[in-house]
Amino acid sequence: MPDVRLASPRGKWILLTTVLGSGMALLDSTVVNVALPRIGRDLDASLAALQWTVNAYMVTLAGLILLGGSLGDRYGRRRIFVLGVAWFAAASLLCGLAPTSGVLIGARALQGVGGALLTPGSLALIQASFHPDDRSRAVGLWSGFGGVGAAVGPFLGGWLVAGPGWRWVFLLNVPLALLCVPVAVRHVPESAGHRARGRFDVLGAALGALALALLTYALIETRAGTAATALAASAGLAAAAAFLYVETHHVDPMLPPDIFASRRFTAVNLVTVCVYAAFGGFFFLTALQLQVVAGYSPLAAGTALLPTTALMLLFSSRSGALADRTGPRLPLTAGPLLCAAAMLLMTRVGPDADYPADVLPAMLVMGAGMVTLVAPLTSSVLASVDTARAGLASGVNNAAARAAGLLAVAALPLLTGMGPEAYRSPAAFDAAFGRAMPVCAAALLLASVLAFTLIRRPPPGCRRPECRTHGSVTTPPLERGHRP
Numbered sequence: 001m002p003d004v005r006l007a008s009p010r011g012k013w014i015l016l017t018t019v020l021g022s023g024m025a026l027l028d029s030t031v032v033n034v035a036l037p038r039i040g041r042d043l044d045a046s047l048a049a050l051q052w053t054v055n056a057y058m059v060t061l062a063g064l065i066l067l068g069g070s071l072g073d074r075y076g077r078r079r080i081f082v083l084g085v086a087w088f089a090a091a092s093l094l095c096g097l098a099p100t101s102g103v104l105i106g107a108r109a110l111q112g113v114g115g116a117l118l119t120p121g122s123l124a125l126i127q128a129s130f131h132p133d134d135r136s137r138a139v140g141l142w143s144g145f146g147g148v149g150a151a152v153g154p155f156l157g158g159w160l161v162a163g164p165g166w167r168w169v170f171l172l173n174v175p176l177a178l179l180c181v182p183v184a185v186r187h188v189p190e191s192a193g194h195r196a197r198g199r200f201d202v203l204g205a206a207l208g209a210l211a212l213a214l215l216t217y218a219l220i221e222t223r224a225g226t227a228a229t230a231l232a233a234s235a236g237l238a239a240a241a242a243f244l245y246v247e248t249h250h251v252d253p254m255l256p257p258d259i260f261a262s263r264r265f266t267a268v269n270l271v272t273v274c275v276y277a278a279f280g281g282f283f284f285l286t287a288l289q290l291q292v293v294a295g296y297s298p299l300a301a302g303t304a305l306l307p308t309t310a311l312m313l314l315f316s317s318r319s320g321a322l323a324d325r326t327g328p329r330l331p332l333t334a335g336p337l338l339c340a341a342a343m344l345l346m347t348r349v350g351p352d353a354d355y356p357a358d359v360l361p362a363m364l365v366m367g368a369g370m371v372t373l374v375a376p377l378t379s380s381v382l383a384s385v386d387t388a389r390a391g392l393a394s395g396v397n398n399a400a401a402r403a404a405g406l407l408a409v410a411a412l413p414l415l416t417g418m419g420p421e422a423y424r425s426p427a428a429f430d431a432a433f434g435r436a437m438p439v440c441a442a443a444l445l446l447a448s449v450l451a452f453t454l455i456r457r458p459p460p461g462c463r464r465p466e467c468r469t470h471g472s473v474t475t476p477p478l479e480r481g482h483r484p
Helices: 008-042 047-074 077-097 099-127 130-164 168-173 175-186 204-224 225-251 255-262 263-293 298-304 306-326 329-348 355-383 389-413 426-454
Strands: none
Touching: 008 047, 008 077, 008 130, 008 175, 047 077, 047 099, 047 204, 047 263, 077 168, 099 130, 099 255, 099 426, 130 168, 130 204, 130 255, 130 298, 130 306, 168 175, 204 225, 204 255, 204 298, 204 389, 225 255, 225 263, 255 263, 255 389, 263 298, 263 329, 263 355, 263 389, 263 426, 298 306, 298 355, 306 329, 306 355, 329 355, 329 426, 355 389, 389 426
């Protein structure tokens, strides 16, 4: 039984290293958007290259995150976590030194592999190391510090881009890793899941990532209308079909099809896909709109996003407690509607937009909507399966959110008529942004209808989330099952 106490020196070191490791991945998911205009200018990148700068990371992370958790259970959670941190740092160094957009995109894909190894491992280490009496508090501190990182991420990214330069958005991970790895090796006990057995579903993970990559490529490059685009779309659909076939025939599948036998689980994931597709498109385009059209500096654009994450950090735990009493149906219906209203408010943000009058109201309404829906969404995921599969259910939900976000980033410029050089023209980008926000709002309206129609109060005694404080705007919190 794990016996490290939180108040002990070793307990503090464990908490520090897990916060540092997960913070690296969390910061990159929030700060890169702010850096995109400068990256595009310095590397002479097209809009498609900027889309891939975001999506290359998300493709490998979403496709491999379930496998990353399984690797830790089999080969040692500390070992895989340390490998993930070192991998992530090496890929970050390559990102920071990238001479071309192609090298940057390739390095971002490698970063996603590292993120898939370290992200599930950080929480797993806490659950495997701390005494049961201290575990909930340790998880709360871990998620709270992660929320702080998410809140300051856009501000930090804007400061780095405006000051030392966008390359330091990535290079900052290197000293963090140099601190994190030695602390983990010295102070974190090794652990593994005693029940981890069977063959890894490597083929399933590879096919899932390949399908996402090919479909993303087809969406981004469709404007070119080439035979390669059609071929990529066909190959992506074929890879998706092969993925489903492998998952239904593998002895120990990464994504067990029978988990979707729960109608509640299927419904919650449909809501998740709609919600995080809208969020992914919104935060990608808003960071560009504020700089390209409104004329904000990177620091001002990053600071403009702070109210949303700050509200989540301050009130997500209270929202979760309220949803426990009222049931998830009302917050999962109202939350998306508030977020949809925020996106429609953002259509008022144009050239020389005034922050208090034009931007801040939308950010506050967006924060209120996310506070309302994110915690109940996680509760509903955990309540939809038995306790033994809670970690798997959360991992699937997290991967679904990431996949939805990356496909939205790929599809929205196509749907709204953004050309390859649109972000270089304030007028063209502003017009496309005005068309994109109603599309995102429509996805949220669909999420609200699905929640109202399909989600009911969970049965009593269901497991509640441990990560009660949450600040990420790109994914729901990742929960783990209680494995030895």
